[in-house]
Amino acid sequence: MKMTKISLFIMPRSSKAWHGSEALWITVGGWAAAAERKFGKAYILTTDRIALPMEVLKYPLGKVPQISKSRNKKLSSFLPTTLITLIKDILLWKTSLYNNFFKYKLPDLENEVSLVWEQHDFFPGIGYKLAKKHNVPFIIYVHAPQVWEAAKWGVKRPLWGRLLEEMETRSLKRADIVACVSSQVAEKLITMGISEKKIQVSPMAVDAHLFSNANPQDIIKDYKLQNKFVIGWTGSFRSFHGLDILLRVFKKVHESINISRLVLVGDGFEMVNIVKLTNELGINDFVVFTGRKSFTEIPNYVEAFDLAIVSARSASDFHYSPLKLREYLGAGKATLAPNAGEIPKMFHNDIHLKLYNVGDIEGTARKIIDLYNDPEKRNLIAAKGKEYILKNGTWDVELEKLINKNR
Structure with missing residues (x-):
């Protein structure tokens, strides 16, 4: 009889996060569903709950507050844009999965863990610790390096942007495999010092x-x-x-x-x-x-x-x-x-x-x-x-x- 294995998927934010970028939840749902078919079980860990593959396809859960352009303009009228960005980064760090790991119980891991997969973000999740604990491959999936991509959209992070990018690089270097969506992203990762041998171009796919x-x-x-x-x-x-x-x-x-x-x-x-x-x-x-x-x-x-x-x-x-x-x-x-x-x-x-x-x-x-x-x-x-x-x-x-x- 084939033994059921468990795959762990880490999303370093909450179920309500990435509103407007639901493709990130669809991505982890697709990967996890494939792992479920391959190994038997898959759990997706966020800062506020543990979910099954099909559940995250309905994310974000609940009512997500809308921030209109006019509100952003009002904030910018009395706060510099760079300061607003800094405040958002600090709040993101405080609510990241790394800092909220012990707020809930992990799934029952009586069966063998097959792999640990983590969505790359500004701040790392707990994937590396879990992979080390269970002695399994640690995979980070990268849509784009966060500081680099945000800069393309005109987001400025003087001084601390470089520190954030260094944090991103350290996190990526700890992975056994760095899977990324395109060759352009792979080229950027190499300039950041990520070993080419670790990089696997894994384009977006479909279930x-x-x-x-x-x-x-x-x-x-x-x-x-x-x-x-x-x-x-x-x-x-x-x-x-x-x-x-x-x-x-x-x-x-x-x-x-x-x-x-x-x-x-x-x-x-x-x-x-x-x-x-x-x-x-x-x-x-x-x-x-x-x-x-x-x-x-x-x-x-x-x-x-x-x-x-x-x-x-x-x-x-x-x-x-x-x-x-x-x-x-x-x-x-x-x-x-x-x-x-x-x-x-x-x-x-x-x-x-x-x-x-x-x-x-x-x-x-x-x-x-x-x-x-x-x-x-x-x-x-x-x-x-x-x-x-x-x-x-x-x-x-x-x-x-x-x-x-x-x-």
Whole structure:
């Protein structure tokens, strides 16, 4: 009889944290679900509770306070922005899992522990201690070095930023494997002094089990999408997603395809601006804003799409590994994606997906119109994309890669 093993996954923040970046919870849920299938049990540890893989897909739990742009401006009017950043960093440190380890009971570890996985953050969690205790591999997963990425968004941390980056580096050096989402992030990690031998590029992936039984009928009915050509997008309304560009692309598309509809699933700071622009462009009757949806509902929305799109504001220094791209492909949807970062290196244009040049409104619109006019081509790309992602882009595949690297 095969003995059940336990995998431990560490998220150094609370269940309400990373609001607007739910992809981080989806990521740990995907990894943990794969480990559960592989070993038998998986627990996800946060600062306020222990969760199972499927539970974190509904995070953040409870009501999360919204901080509007206007409130941020009011704070900045009497406090320097750098001071606000420093206060936030101190509060994050105080609430980190490292400092709150003993506030709850750990899961029953009567069975053998297989591995310890931790989401990289400004401040380390307890993964290293647990891995040492149970003498198992310690894996850190990095979406991006935190100080480095924040600086790209204009966040300044004079003096203490360097100390934080040194703390990040020490934490990463303790890992047996540093898994990261893209080669661009891997290159940054090497400049930080992380051994290349430890680094494994593990792009965002998809849990195909979640997208295998989707039912879009209620969504199609509720939003009056019957007999429409539905172009869909999911995510957070943030500036770097370039949704204003997507709206202008859609306006061009709708001028040629009057049955086209754009469905935007999500919310965020930029939503007010995007709704306003939709009205200014005169396309408000053809754009659907669904608001934020639980991740467990997303497969049903994606299934309602005829064509899915990954949007972007800029192709320069595109170090992300879009989760939505894998979800679209895993759901068997023909997908447009930016010709940027890892994407053209991992997927073949006109076979797995359709690439477009970021900012080329006319060209992107033309690609969408061409796919509408050629349903056979559209269906072929959808089928090939799904076949590729199920073979190469699931969390189960990524887990096997890490296990093999540690052997």
